[in-house]
Amino acid sequence: MKRDDFPHIDMVSNQACLLTFSQVISEATSNYIAQVTQHLAKLSGIVDLVPSYTTLLVVFDDDHYDRFAMFKTIRQTIDVIDPNDFSIKDQREVVIPVYYGKEVGPDIENVANHCKLSIDEVIKRHHETTYRAYAIGFTPGFAFLGNTPDELHVPRKTTPRLKVPVGSVALAENQTAVYPSVTPGGWQIIGRTPINLIDWGSKNLALIAMGDSVRFEPISRDEFLVQGGQLDGF
Amino acid sequence: MAFKVIKPGLLALIQDLGRHGHQSIGLTTGGPMDEVAFRWGNALLDNDSNSAQIEITFGMFTLEAQAATSIAITGADLAATLNDKSITPWQTYAIKKGDVLAFHQPVWGLRAYLAVKGGFLCEPTLGSVATVMREKIGGLNGKGDKLQKGDLLAYQAYHDHQQSSVPRLAIPHYGNKEIPVILGYQYQSFSALERANFFSSDYKVSSNSDRMGYRLEGQAVHSDLKGIISEGIAYGAIQIPKDGQPIVLLQDRQTIGGYPKVGCVTRVGGSILAQQKPGDIIQFTPITVDQAERERHLQMARLAQWR
Numbered sequence: 001m002k003r004d005d006f007p008h009i010d011m012v013s014n015q016a017c018l019l020t021f022s023q024v025i026s027e028a029t030s031n032y033i034a035q036v037t038q039h040l041a042k043l044s045g046i047v048d049l050v051p052s053y054t055t056l057l058v059v060f061d062d063d064h065y066d067r068f069a070m071f072k073t074i075r076q077t078i079d080v081i082d083p084n085d086f087s088i089k090d091q092r093e094v095v096i097p098v099y100y101g102k103e104v105g106p107d108i109e110n111v112a113n114h115c116k117l118s119i120d121e122v123i124k125r126h127h128e129t130t131y132r133a134y135a136i137g138f139t140p141g142f143a144f145l146g147n148t149p150d151e152l153h154v155p156r157k158t159t160p161r162l163k164v165p166v167g168s169v170a171l172a173e174n175q176t177a178v179y180p181s182v183t184p185g186g187w188q189i190i191g192r193t194p195i196n197l198i199d200w201g202s203k204n205l206a207l208i209a210m211g212d213s214v215r216f217e218p219i220s221r222d223e224f225l226v227q228g229g230q231l232d233g234f
Numbered sequence: 235m236a237f238k239v240i241k242p243g244l245l246a247l248i249q250d251l252g253r254h255g256h257q258s259i260g261l262t263t264g265g266p267m268d269e270v271a272f273r274w275g276n277a278l279l280d281n282d283s284n285s286a287q288i289e290i291t292f293g294m295f296t297l298e299a300q301a302a303t304s305i306a307i308t309g310a311d312l313a314a315t316l317n318d319k320s321i322t323p324w325q326t327y328a329i330k331k332g333d334v335l336a337f338h339q340p341v342w343g344l345r346a347y348l349a350v351k352g353g354f355l356c357e358p359t360l361g362s363v364a365t366v367m368r369e370k371i372g373g374l375n376g377k378g379d380k381l382q383k384g385d386l387l388a389y390q391a392y393h394d395h396q397q398s399s400v401p402r403l404a405i406p407h408y409g410n411k412e413i414p415v416i417l418g419y420q421y422q423s424f425s426a427l428e429r430a431n432f433f434s435s436d437y438k439v440s441s442n443s444d445r446m447g448y449r450l451e452g453q454a455v456h457s458d459l460k461g462i463i464s465e466g467i468a469y470g471a472i473q474i475p476k477d478g479q480p481i482v483l484l485q486d487r488q489t490i491g492g493y494p495k496v497g498c499v500t501r502v503g504g505s506i507l508a509q510q511k512p513g514d515i516i517q518f519t520p521i522t523v524d525q526a527e528r529e530r531h532l533q534m535a536r537l538a539q540w541r
Contacts, residue, residue: 010419013498014526016468018419025463037258048257050466052490057466059257062530067523135464137490140261140369144464181370198259200359200371206259 007036009074011067012057015047019056019074025146029054030134032083034211039077051210052135053144094207094214096178098127098169099224100191104231107157107188111171114154122190125149126169127216131176133208141180141198141206145214148176160186165233167193169216176216180206182233194219194229235301236386237350243295243337246381248354248373251284253362257466257489264364264372265485267445267508268345269501270533271309274400275349277537278306278326285353286363288387290346295381296336297348299329301391304351308400310343310408310509325399343408343509355388366486368446404536406502408509413482414521414529415472415497423459423494424474431455432496433518437480441512445486447473448507450516454478457494464492470499472518482507500526502533 007021019036022029030053037051045064050057060070100123102108112119131145138144148171156172161184164170168179170187179185180197197207208214219227239246249272252265266272266289276285293312307314307323314321315336321327323346329335337346356363356374365373365380373379374387381387424432435453442449456478466489467473473481473493482499483491484507497520499507510516521529 011416011523012419012468013416013470013500014523014530015501016498018465018468047254048263050257050489052465053463055463055465057257057468059254059468062527063534066527135490136258137260137464138488140256140259142260205256205261205360210258 007078009071014067015062016057016059017067017070017074019058020054021056022054025053025134027132028083030132030211032081035081035085036078037210039081040074043073043077050137052137092209092212094212096169096193096214096216097195097219097223097227098191098193098216099219099221099229100126100169101221103221104165104192105169105190106234107170108190111152111154111188111190115151117151122152123218125152126171126176126190127218131214133210133212133214136206136208136210139179139181139183141208142177143197143208143212143214145176147174154188156186157188160184163233164189165192165230167195167197167229169193192224192229194224194227235303235391236388237297237299237335239296239381239383239385239387240298240334241294241296241336242381242383242385243290243293245291246295247289247365247367248286248356248381249289249364250286250362252364252485253360253366253372256360260489261360261369261371262366262486262489263469264362264366266347267485268309268347268505270406270505271345271347273537274324274404275306275308275347276353277541278308278398278400279304279349279351280541281349281351281353285349286356287350287354288348288381290337290348291344293337293339293346296334297387299331299333299335301389302328302330303389303392304395305329305335306349307346308349309346311341312346313338313341314346324405326395326397328395340511344511345508350389351392352390355390368486401540404540406506408506410506411510411514411516412519413499413507413516414503414526415499415518416523416526417520418472418495418497420457420459420462420494421497423457424455424496425458428455428457432480433520436515436517439510439512439514439516443512445484447484447487448482448510450480450482452479455480455496457496459494461492462494464490467491468498469501470504471495472497472499484508500529502529
């Protein structure tokens, strides 16, 4: 079968199918996926949608759809979407305050050494870039943000930490992220935010949604503490 | 009115059919590991199909009733007793005030389901009471805790008990070790030899298996793909990590991942898999999506017909 007709649809199980939009990660693909996700979310009988970098997993209620009906519905939805329409109406910019530095970012010195930059230059490059949320996963509210500038690319730690404190801002390869909850983690930690990324009592639950653009804003130690930031956790 | 937990056992969790619609923010679904057994429990009592039940893993779990009701027990045979008298699963029992219900240890299978008339009364979080301990969500207090000694599992008292049992034909056979697998869209990335190995080998359930996934030990299989761009993981997906040992991802799975997948276990197959204990041996057998649909329809039709 020829597979150059993106997006293509594959059955994963009798209750799920996977839409593949591209073989390569790009902002255009991410936009397209965000649009299709928004459209499909309005349909009844769709149980769950899991958008990622180049794919969208669609979980459907098999009382509503068999696979033929599902394929047809997805095709009809995709047909009305212009993949080059970059004006997603509810695309948001999320700003995350970060207290950078050794006290809460124990890997910032390693990162600086690895990248042959000063600590201040690491902070500057990290917060001057606007990122895109390509995927949410790993733990609830964990947004994979890309891309970091080339000079900030660092490998994951060889031994992951067993406990990464809530709010830790970290780097790995060409991505950056904030840890929404205490979990094990192997990313290089450079700072911490005082704000919550996940709140089961809020309307959106997660602060960052797939497709959002995200910026980091440096704050001082005092501001961090005033906003409720915690210094312990390691 | 409530059941009081006398002995909490190894792992007893409040579950319904799961918390759906939030995987886009990375929140897993939870839900009963043996969905077939769970659905029969509610059907036996003429409950709503999503009514909350207790999933009892392994046993050593004892409750005392504070009021009359009807219960149904389905799933594993955990050598249950009612006031020290043996009772068998897949049927209903009348409960009166002061009765002591105990689940001892596995005779057959691993996870039993306790349903009560009208369902256990419990405040949902994001539309579900399903307990996911890792995410600290669901359960009695909404914080994802497993059941503890002294917990009160509330229900509406009920006095009009009706004896009923699941037809023998519909009771799953946990001794059947052939787990059906829908061939995946990444199946082509496994060579003919690797596929043959996967479907002809015995796999042992690892002691690292849990509600998140069943890890298997046996013949390693390898994909031509080194890794894939992280993508959504469906219930039942069989990931092949670098060491080639398959992992079947189940109810508490992570939502996205970057390992190639050889195929997907159905909910009916996953229900049988979830009844296997560490050390048990299973095999995989290939099926088509069409066969999986028919199997599912047959199962749902049996439930509907019975009701």
